[in-house]
Amino acid sequence: MHIYSFEKLETWQKARLLRKDIYNLTRKFPKEEVFGLTSQIKRSASSIGDCLAEGSARITPKDKAHFITMSYSSAIETINHVIGAYDLEYINEEEYISFRLKLDELTNKLNALRKSILKN
DSSP states (O other), X not given: OOOXXXXXXXXXXXXXXXXXXXXHHHTTSOGGGTXXXXXXXXXXXXXXXXXXXXXXXXXXXXXXXXXXXXXXXXHHHHHHHHXXXXXXXXXXXXXXXXXXXXHHXXXXXXXXXXXXXXXX
């Protein structure tokens, strides 16, 4: 089986784990949120890795960087949804802080990756 370049990226690996953690977290959200916050946070968390994978197949550094920027935007959106989940008391403070720290690390790595791609 071929291993694609995006699979080797530590940033993508962290995004993959975050998606799994988000899916596990949302299992305890109220059923009435299934088409609301639950759907939105799953979509934005999934989009982080999706954009990294899609961008890895692009030819130019500028195009690759564009998809990393989209991935970063999805991470920021996910932060907003985590804040919303905390405000609505769907998650506790410990979970909130844990996800914020994971997302902070991921956004920092995305910024570094984008700069590195554009530098080359």
